[in-house]
Amino acid sequence: MEFEILSKDVNSKARAGEITTDHGKIQTPIFMPVGTAASVKAVHQTELKNDINADIILGNTYHLYLRPKTLILEEVGGLHKFMNWDRPILTDSGGYQVYSLSDSRKIKEEGVQFKSHIDGSSHFFSPEYSMGIQRKIGADIIMAFDECTPYPCDYTYAKNSMHMTHRWLDRCVNWLDNNPEKYNFKQTFFPIVQGSTYKDLRVQSAEYIANVGAEGNAIGGLSVGEPAEEMYEMTELVCDILPVDKPRYLMGVGTPINILENIALGVDMFDCVMPTRNARNGMLFTAYGTINIKNKKWENDFSVIDEMGHTFVDTYYSKAYLRHLFAAKEYLGKQIASIHNLGFYLWLVREARKHILAGTFTEWKNRLVIQMDNRL
């Protein structure tokens, strides 16, 4: 994997860059749509490519491991082939879902014992095992197996957990060094900074992670309920320590405003279920604020969904029609809203990139942040 920084903003820490993987280039800053179980919910792969124009998508190791199962993915030659997606993919390590979805999980030094949310069956993930599964899934970027601490988290727990995450990281690196690549393309490994919302821990963790010398680095354990200001404070602290010449990925973030603010702090990559999950609940993001399309006020508003027209749905369908689809619980409503929101998120990061390259990022960002903080 290669990463080239093309431009740095003079008034902030924002950067415009380009990542090159064996499945193609990723222009940064980038937002990665979440394709949990080998599908970005309610969206065709063709729409992701041709309409939304996503450079890279994310898969969840926990979900893929349980269904369709690692063996199936291995048999077909990896997730790219299974879902017929030929652009880059990133997989998380499974850790986050193990903590948030499964019952009676037990975290030990060796790894995590958990029960499937599907059938209650018992499973065990260790750092080594997560690496093995991710090799078989075959993402272009694979993530360290870490513990994502909740918010709030007491200091001692956060500190011990961070140290365990660091020891797990060493085990991940060791396993990857001693096991061959699986497919005929390069898989790049990103370690993850933890440390909850404690500055000293975040500094320690960022230094530890920077020391690994990985081709990219991630910030985990944020966007888990803490106030946005606290998130920004941690991001800034960590970004200033992580290598400047490697991409920085802020995991699970966030709202359009969160994304712009974190770009300003030096983050290059984002993922979040928000655009698709909120879409399925009838919430649309636009450059002028959010729309609850279920609201009666749209009942006879026959104007197009979004005049800015990021994707075909924005100008093909009207607000009144989309509202009707939600009222009638029609699948098409969720499909339209999902395409709209992802199209908007991708527009947002591409527009941010343009402004970084043009030297107008901060001014634009400050305007957008105010403009988007509206309910239409």
Added chain:
Amino acid sequence: MEFEILSKDVNSKARAGEITTDHGKIQTPIFMPVGTAASVKAVHQTELKNDINADIILGNTYHLYLRPKTLILEEVGGLHKFMNWDRPILTDSGGYQVYSLSDSRKIKEEGVQFKSHIDGSSHFFSPEYSMGIQRKIGADIIMAFDECTPYPCDYTYAKNSMHMTHRWLDRCVNWLDNNPEKYNFKQTFFPIVQGSTYKDLRVQSAEYIANVGAEGNAIGGLSVGEPAEEMYEMTELVCDILPVDKPRYLMGVGTPINILENIALGVDMFDCVMPTRNARNGMLFTAYGTINIKNKKWENDFSVIDEMGHTFVDTYYSKAYLRHLFAAKEYLGKQIASIHNLGFYLWLVREARKHILAGTFTEWKNRLVIQMDNRL
């Protein structure tokens, strides 16, 4: 509306024709995807046009009347504009849904009192009122308000119901003659033959309907549970009485085999929820039989969904992937299966048309009927 017959099959009563409406041409025989509540479930309008290539779709008056409501459709200028579909639309009269969906309906000479399946509110449909609503919805082809008798149905009930349907038909015609068109395009009226599975009643009804001199005629009250042979017997009887130079629409039919057999008997138009409803349950229709994609046998079958490739989904996605989407209850599964099945139904009627024009219909039909009667 114009109807031209381009070719008649020599070995059957099949015809290839062309209907011209103010929203474009319809090549017959044709299958009309059902867009109950202003949406063909899980399918974008753009996919209906560009991938499935549907010449015409159907809307349900009962559903549209309740949601988004007639007033909204009137305000925007009709259903075409509301859903942004510029090809022809046909609406049923609301009768069928009133009988099958609503509680405590009361059928009287004047019309039908019923309760909404959405909120239990009381409503009343008369032949005149149904015509008024259909004018406002603005379909290119609107249907008579009739009573669809169940199967089995006792002779006296079927006879009395048929006579009431005929009296209602006269009231529909009278209302249409005395009320102006609503939009700047022509709306064509089709009366409906009833008479359950009684030959003498079907003959009487077909003669009554033929006498109206409408621009097209429909056969209702079939595909309601009777054996296929009984359906074919009624269709043949009725088609032989209905005017040869007008399109014949067999309502609510059916399986791919039903469609081919009825084309052979002289039917030109079909609609059915089967391709979309069964798709959402994981059942795929193909030229070589049906596939239950949920079956474990497809778990690691990485071949494409359908090599015949009627639509892009058929060759873009594999059987194993589609099976996984159903197992994981992903929306995309229903979307893919719906596009596939509709693409197949439209391929089937287009292929039938080609064979009628080429003089090879019966031979082809007999082969397909055997071939499709398989579980893969």
